[in-house]
Amino acid sequence: MKALKERLFQFVTYLASLFTIICMLAIIYGIFREGLPLFRVVNLKQFIFTNNWYPTHAEPAFGALALIAGSLAVTLGALLIAVPLGLGSAIFISEIANSKLREVIKPIIELLAGIPSVVYGLFGMAFLAPLVRQWFNLDTGLNVFSASIILGVMIVPIISSLSEDALSSVPTNIREASMALGATRSETIFKAVVPAARNGILCSVLLGFGRAVGETMVVLMVAGGAANIPTSIFDPTRPITSTIAAEMGETVVGDLHYQSLFALAILLFLITLATNLIAELVFSNRRHS
Amino acid sequence: MRGRKLKNTFSTAILGFALLVTALFLITFLVHMFYKGSMVLNWEFLTSVPRNSMTEGGIWPALVGTFLLTVLAVGCALPLGIMTAIWLTHYGKPAWLISILRVAINSLAGTPSIIFGLFGMAVFVNMIGMDVSALAGGLTLAILALPVIINNTEEAIRTVPHEFTEASLALGATTRQTITRVVLPTALPNILTGAILSIGRVAGETAPIMFTAATFYSRKLPSSLTDEVMALPYHIYALMTEGTHPEKQVPIAYGTALVLLLMVLLVSATAIYLRYLFRRKKQW
Amino acid sequence: MVKPQLQTRKLNLWFGKNHVLHDVDLSVHSQKVTAMIGPSGCGKSTLLRCFNRMNDLIPETRITGDVLLGDEDIYKNGSDVSRIRAAVGMVFQKPNPFPKSIFNNVAYGLQIQGKIRRSELEERVEQSLKAAWLWEEVKDRLNQSAMSLSGGQQQRLCIARALANRPKVLLLDEPTSALDPQSTAKVEELCMELKKSVTILIVTHNVAQAGRISDYTAFMYLGDLVEFDKTDKMFTVPADKRTEAYLTGVFG
Numbered sequence: 001m002k003a004l005k006e007r008l009f010q011f012v013t014y015l016a017s018l019f020t021i022i023c024m025l026a027i028i029y030g031i032f033r034e035g036l037p038l039f040r041v042v043n044l045k046q047f048i049f050t051n052n053w054y055p056t057h058a059e060p061a062f063g064a065l066a067l068i069a070g071s072l073a074v075t076l077g078a079l080l081i082a083v084p085l086g087l088g089s090a091i092f093i094s095e096i097a098n099s100k101l102r103e104v105i106k107p108i109i110e111l112l113a114g115i116p117s118v119v120y121g122l123f124g125m126a127f128l129a130p131l132v133r134q135w136f137n138l139d140t141g142l143n144v145f146s147a148s149i150i151l152g153v154m155i156v157p158i159i160s161s162l163s164e165d166a167l168s169s170v171p172t173n174i175r176e177a178s179m180a181l182g183a184t185r186s187e188t189i190f191k192a193v194v195p196a197a198r199n200g201i202l203c204s205v206l207l208g209f210g211r212a213v214g215e216t217m218v219v220l221m222v223a224g225g226a227a228n229i230p231t232s233i234f235d236p237t238r239p240i241t242s243t244i245a246a247e248m249g250e251t252v253v254g255d256l257h258y259q260s261l262f263a264l265a266i267l268l269f270l271i272t273l274a275t276n277l278i279a280e281l282v283f284s285n286r287r288h289s
Numbered sequence: 290m291r292g293r294k295l296k297n298t299f300s301t302a303i304l305g306f307a308l309l310v311t312a313l314f315l316i317t318f319l320v321h322m323f324y325k326g327s328m329v330l331n332w333e334f335l336t337s338v339p340r341n342s343m344t345e346g347g348i349w350p351a352l353v354g355t356f357l358l359t360v361l362a363v364g365c366a367l368p369l370g371i372m373t374a375i376w377l378t379h380y381g382k383p384a385w386l387i388s389i390l391r392v393a394i395n396s397l398a399g400t401p402s403i404i405f406g407l408f409g410m411a412v413f414v415n416m417i418g419m420d421v422s423a424l425a426g427g428l429t430l431a432i433l434a435l436p437v438i439i440n441n442t443e444e445a446i447r448t449v450p451h452e453f454t455e456a457s458l459a460l461g462a463t464t465r466q467t468i469t470r471v472v473l474p475t476a477l478p479n480i481l482t483g484a485i486l487s488i489g490r491v492a493g494e495t496a497p498i499m500f501t502a503a504t505f506y507s508r509k510l511p512s513s514l515t516d517e518v519m520a521l522p523y524h525i526y527a528l529m530t531e532g533t534h535p536e537k538q539v540p541i542a543y544g545t546a547l548v549l550l551l552m553v554l555l556v557s558a559t560a561i562y563l564r565y566l567f568r569r570k571k572q573w
Numbered sequence: 574m575v576k577p578q579l580q581t582r583k584l585n586l587w588f589g590k591n592h593v594l595h596d597v598d599l600s601v602h603s604q605k606v607t608a609m610i611g612p613s614g615c616g617k618s619t620l621l622r623c624f625n626r627m628n629d630l631i632p633e634t635r636i637t638g639d640v641l642l643g644d645e646d647i648y649k650n651g652s653d654v655s656r657i658r659a660a661v662g663m664v665f666q667k668p669n670p671f672p673k674s675i676f677n678n679v680a681y682g683l684q685i686q687g688k689i690r691r692s693e694l695e696e697r698v699e700q701s702l703k704a705a706w707l708w709e710e711v712k713d714r715l716n717q718s719a720m721s722l723s724g725g726q727q728q729r730l731c732i733a734r735a736l737a738n739r740p741k742v743l744l745l746d747e748p749t750s751a752l753d754p755q756s757t758a759k760v761e762e763l764c765m766e767l768k769k770s771v772t773i774l775i776v777t778h779n780v781a782q783a784g785r786i787s788d789y790t791a792f793m794y795l796g797d798l799v800e801f802d803k804t805d806k807m808f809t810v811p812a813d814k815r816t817e818a819y820l821t822g823v824f825g
Contacts, residue, residue, distance in 0.1 A: 002463070009465040010380050016372030017381075017390050020439065023432050024393035027400065030408045088307025096301060105308070107561050112315055114486075114557040116493025118522040119322070119546045125529055126539055127321055153314050160311075184293050186300035207399075214401025216496040217522075221529060241403050241496075248407070248500055253415055265407050269400065276399040452669035456731070459627060460682040461659025461738065470685065475672055572720035573672055 031269060035262030038062065047263065053227045055247065055257040062260045064267070069229045070144075070237035074219055075212040077148025077233065078155060082208055085152070086159030087201065093160070094167035095189050106161075113157035121221035124150040129222060138234050140224060145233045147223035151215060155208040162207065166200020167193060203283045210275040214268065216241040240264050326547025329540045335548070343505070343528065344537040348545050353510050354423070354518030355492050355549075358502060361427030361514070362434055362491045367484055369431075370438030371473075377439075378446045379464055379472075398436035402496040405433050409501035424514040426502020433497055434487045441483030445476040450573060478567035482560045489556035493549060495522040505531055521549045576643070578603040578742060578772040579624055584638035586619060588631060593619055597638075597798045599791060601742075606764055606773045608787035608804065610780055612824060615793040617776045621744050624774065625661040626654050642742070659686070662735030662771075666747040668727035670719035670734070675711050678719045678730055682738040697737055704770075705733035706763055725756025732763065736771070743767065745775040749782070761786050780820060784808050792816045 039047070042062045046052075050063030093105055128150065129141030136145075170193050178188040194201070224236020227243065238246075244261050251258040337347035373390075381387045409429030419425040449472050457467040473480075495503075503523035511518045525545050532538035579601035586594040594616050601607045609617040622628045623640050626647060640647050647657050659682060670678050679698045683689050698715070702708040707729040711722070719730055728748060735743060745764070749757040764773055764786050777783050783790050784804060791801045792813070800807060800816045811817040818824060 006463050006465050009468075010376075013372045013376035013380055016369050017376040017386075019369060020373050020397070020435060021390055021393045023435065024396050026412065027397075027404065027408045027432075030411045031404060034407075034411050085307050085311050088304045089311050092304040092308045096304060108312075108315070110561065111554060111557050112311075114489050114493075114553050116495070116522055116549055116553060118493070118495045118525050119550055122525055122529060122542055122546050123318055123322065126325075126543070153311070153318075156311055184297040186297040187293065190300065210399055214399075214403070216401065216403040217526065221526070241401065244403055244407065245496060245499060248410070262407065262411075265404050269404055272399055272401055273396065276395060280395070450669075452665065452667065453671055455627070455630075455665065456669045456671065456734075457681070458630065459625060459658055459663040459665075460685070460734065461655045461657075462681075462685045463655050466685050470681070471671060572718060 028269075031262050031265045035259055035264075035266045038256065038259040038263040041256065042260070042263075048267075051229055053243070055260055056250065060256055062256075062263075064240070064243075064264060066227050066229045067238060067240045067243050067264065068267075070219075070223065070227075071213055071239035071241070073144050073230050073233075073237055074147045074151055074223055074239055075209060077144055078151035078212045079205065079209060081149060081152025082155045082159050082212075083205060086156040086204070086208070087163050089156070090160045090163035090167060090201075091189060091194065094164045095185070095193065106164075109157050109160055113161070115154075117154065117215060117217040118221075120150050120154055121217045124218060124222035136234060140236060142222055142224035143234050143236045144223065144230050147219050147237075148233070150218050150222055151212050154215070154218060155211050158211055159204045159208045162204030163197070163201045166197040166204070169200070170196045199282050199285055203279045206275055206279040206282065210272045210279070213239075213275070214241065214272050216245050220245050240268050244268075322543065322547055322550055325540070325543035326550075329544035330547055334544055338509075342534075343532060343541070344534045348519075348521070348524060348541075348548065350510050351519040351521045351524040351545065352548070354503070354520040355522075357423050357511060357514075357518060358427050358430055358498065358520060359488055359492045361423065362430035363484065363488055365428065365431035366434040366438050366487070370435050371442050371480065373435075373439050374442035374446060375468060377443055379468060394436045394439055397432070398440070402433065402494055405429055405497040406499050406501060408432075409497060414501055419515070421500070421502060421504065421517045422515045423502050423511055423518045426498040426518070426520075427514070429497045429501045430491045430494060433494065434491050437487050437490060438483060441486070442476075442480050445479035445483065446472060448479065449475045478563065482564045482567070485556055485560040485563070489553045489560075492556075493522055493553050495526055498523055499526075521545055521552075525549070576603075577601055578643065579774065580639075580641040581620075581623065582639040582641070584620075584623065584640060585636070586616075586623065586628065587633075587635040589633040593796055594623075595796045599798055599801060601772060601774055602789060603772050604768055604770070605788040606768045606775060606786055607789040607791065608783035609774065609776045609791045609793060610778070610783050610819070611793035611799075612819065613778070614795075616796045617791075617793045618746055620793065620798075621746055621774060621776050624742065624744055625658045625663055627658075627663065629654065659738045660740050661742045661744060662738060662740035663744045664728070664731050664735055664746065664748045667751050668724060668731050670722070670727050670730050672718065672720060674716045675719050675722070675730060676715040679734050679737050681734060701733040701737040702730075704736050704767065705729045706759065706766075707733055723756075725752050725759060728752060728756065728760060729763070732760075732767075736767075740771065742772045742774065745773065747776055747778060750778065757782075780822075792819060794819070 047062055047064055048068065049065055051065040052061040052063030053066055054061045093102055097105065124146055129146050132146050133141035174192050174196055175188055178192040219239045220242035223239060223242060225238055226236045227238045230237040244264050248261055251261065334347045335352065336349050338349055340346035406429065409425055413419045413425035413428055414421055453471050453475060454467055457471045498520055502518055503520050504517040505527040525542050528538045528542040577600035581597050581599045584594055584597040597620060609621065611617050619628065628634050636648060642661065671681065676698055679701050680694055683694060683697055699708060702711065707726060710726060719727065722730060749760050761782065767773060787804045790804045790807050792799045794815050800811065800813045807816065808820060811820060
């Protein structure tokens with residue numbers, strides 16, 4: 001009887017674990033099943049490299065180049081903002097702030113991380129975008145610029161907390177050695193500590209990239225709606241995620257347009273998967289160095 | 290040497306500046322949201338239903354909907370996640386299966402939320418036939434919350450000192466008894482903190498529920514899990530993008546956003562405070 | 574001849590490729606205190622842990638030979654490990670009470686064995702605390718957390734917790750090395766009292782301690798059981814040169 005209870009308990013935990021694996025497989029299966037059929041009709045090269053996104057035309061075209069460019073534009077823009085802010089904050093917290101300050105700042109950054117993306121989107125749409133429109137005399141404030149700012153601030157906590165982890169796990173004797181050689185504090189930081197933590201920092205940037213490229217609500221509400229390749233930062237654009245979200249409601253289950261959105265999802269999934277794999281590789285490398 | 294000292298001061302200033310800019314943005318953001326949102330926020334706003342095609346009235350159905358989705362999602366994900374974490378830490382065999390599980394957990398954790406939404410739509414709504422419903426949305430959100438809970442619970446379990454496990458086994462307890470009588474109770478505060486944080490996460494998600502559960506126009510409350518529901522995050526989005534009367538609806542969006550923000554901040558703050566309390570009370 | 578309470582016959586143990594115990598034949602006599610001494614790494618703690626199969630917890634452990642508790646081969650296929658462990662109590666080097674109340678710590682071993690009447694439970698807890706010489710100090714605060722006790726008290730609590738199972742054997746793994754001299758003395762006295770009802774096997778790196786409290790001593794060196802004899806005899810006329818060297822502090 002007792003042995004039965006043991007077996008049962010173990011089995012239940014085993015089932016739960018299997019279920020988790022099944023969830024992952026189901027998601028992969030789900031999007032591939034709905035999305036792959038598109039490529040019977042559309043050439044893969046065409047899909048990725050042509051700028052021709054007209055899914056609702058009589059003769060629909062599915063060239064997603066503009067969407068991919070849009071995703072890259074806002075993501076890179078976001079990183080341009082988030083990396084200096086996030087890394088700078090991380091260095092300050094880890095190397096300069098005293099422990100009392102640290103205990104106050106860290107939870108605040110953690111709180112920032114918990115703000116729902118749709119609320120950021122509202123802020124971008126109703127407050128920032130009109131301001132941007134005014135300041136720069138544009139037709140619309142919903143563009144790459146505004147979206148990058150909001151997206152950037154959104155991923156600051158990721159970069160900041162992971163970089164801070166990496167920095168604080170640099171052994172103290174590195175700092176001591178540097179100071180003992182007569183280096184100033186900032187020299188120690190930038191020439192000794194940060195290089196030692198570079199893998200962890202790189203990892204944080206990669207994960208920030210993954211998060212930004214996968215973000216939907218902010219870009220849906222703030223990046224504008226035009227499926228064009230952005231030629232200036234003040235152009236509106238439509239990244240992959242907002243395309244999926246915006247057009248899904250217009251499709252019929254199983255038709256070509258529907259499949260194309262799932263195909264975009266496959267692309268998005270592969271991008272984030274690759275990013276995460278690279279990040280993990282970088283992360284495990286750091287332990288060996 | 291003076292040049293280097295100058296550089297030192299300058300660099301320190303720049304770093305502090307980075308933090309300051311971040312802090313400033315946060316403050317601007319919060320102040321703005323509170324200001325705009327509090328203009329509509331009152332008891333009636335919270336407890337009444339929307340009227341006049343969403344230009345007046347309150348957000349009560351959205352509150353109920355969010356509550357329903359959150360309870361369903363965390364209610365499913367918490368036991369599953371805890372059980373998975375237990376398997377990982379106590380029973381995990383063989384090694385290749387553990388690796389696959391870890392890949393699955395990390396992949397789920399890194400999957401963009403819109404993909405969860407698509408999956409939920411394709412499988413729960415269409416394939417299984419649940420239709421757009423609280424059930425479909427809740428289950429979709431559960432899968433989203435699962436990796437968060439697993440990782441948090443695993444870490445909580447690993448912080449339980451090995452000595453307790455040793456003592457328990459030496460007294461003749463089985464692995465199961467050791468887990469249920471010693472490990473889980475000791476790890477419980479941390480597990481709880483993680484569960485609370487996942488509540489905040491789930492309540493704020495829009496993309497997973499866009500096609501699986503949420504609706505804009507519903508003046509009646511959900512009577513069962515098979516009904517569509519309104520939800521706070523979706524309401525904000527819909528008001529801003531589908532609304533036909535922006536002058537009236539943007540303020541409502543702000544009000545809803547403030548409610549959502551307060552909820553999430555309260556939840557996060559509770560969790561962080563609890564974690565601080567537990568760490569201080571910790572006797573080992 | 575009286576049957577030994579614990580016995581090993583040609584016991585060999587490997588951790589992976591490491592051959593840690595070589596052909597150990599040890600007999601532990603009932604209701605006596607047997608001490609195991611030897612330099613760090615000699616295998617005394619490992620040998621101790623063979624008697625309640627705690628080595629099973631270490632991955633890649635392999636054992637050949639017999640380990641007997643009374644007449645029973647505890648490594649026999651299909652033995653119930655939890656039952657064996659309940660019959661053999663263990664006290665660890667660093668006191669490790671559960672983050673539970675004093676009462677629930679002592680009661681733990683009984684509670685896991687199934688339903689037991691509250692009154693009986695309370696009786697057993699009191700008995701065990703008395704046997705560990707802790708009752709007077711804690712009888713008014715049984716519901717307080719065990720972590721509020723001092724180091725010496727915690728260790729006696731751990732002894733009480735082990736005794737609650739009414740084990741035939743008590744294994745002590747350097748039980749006083751983390752304690753102050755006063756608490757150490759108390760625990761040593763306690764051992765001499767407890768041996769009247771329980772067989773005691775104690776690992777210690779303190780040769781003087783072994784001399785003070787044990788009836789028999791086993792000297793181990795690099796995985797071999799070098800010498801085993803009545804303590805008085807071994808400490809005055811050691812049979813092996815290595816034993817003599819260790820006892821006189823040439824190495825240790």
